[in-house]
Amino acid sequence: LDAPVSGGDLGAKNGTLSIMVGGEEGAFERALPVFLKMGKNVVLQGKNGAGQYCKMANQIVIASTMLAVSEALVYGNAAGLNPRTMLKSIESGAAGSWSLSNLVPRMLDGNVSPGFYIKHFIKDMGIALDSAKELSLSLPGLELARKLYQTLAAMDRSALERAAEKAVAQLSPNTMTKATIPLEATTGADLGTQAIFLLYALERV
Structure with missing residues (x-):
């Protein structure tokens, strides 16, 4: 998965980052609980590279x-x-x-x-x-x-x-x-x- 983020230092500190993910849906679903520890808006954008x-x-x-x-x-x-x-x-x-x-x-x-x-x-x-x-x-x-x-x-x-x-x-x-x-x-x-x-x-x- 590629999973760049947005939200700055405040988003990182508060766990409210927006996370843009690229990759297979199955891998995304397995990783989602981890992403939700860091961000509130986690979206699968498409295949690998789409997050970037x-x-x-x-x-x-x-x-x-x-x-x-x-x-x-x-x-x-x-x-x-x-x-x-x-x-x-x-x-x-x-x-x-x-x-x-x-x-x-x-x-x-x-x-x-x-x-x-x-x-x-x-x-x-x-x-x-x-x-x-x-x-x-x-x-x-x-x-x-x-x-x-x-x-x-x-x-x-x-x-x-x-x-x-x-x-x-x-x-x-x-x-x-x-x-x-x-x-x-x-x-x-x-x-x-x-x-x-x-x-x-x-x-x-």
């Missing part, structure tokens, strides 16, 4: 979503909205998503520590783009997301600290009081995927 394809589809959605939530954050702030109050309205509407509800609060807390590393996310986006090429598909949204994440990954610690300071200064009063780059982070590649908002603070998009 589903995981790539998941990463494609997340890639564009992370850009969208960052842009909504900076737009709402520039328009005079309090981003935390804005989030209360849009997270329960049609724009709602796991990333919006779980990662935007981290952004607003200035928390860029990795639940999922940017360097690993870039790797996944590359795999998805290679797979899309094999399927004769063009995915411009994913291409853009990878380009922006690569830009962030290449930033050194001093550039990241400047971006963090600027993000705090730009947001509405009391929205973000600090943004701290983890001590172990030497480049943007060592941050969590939610750190993409730092690029917007530097207007490097």
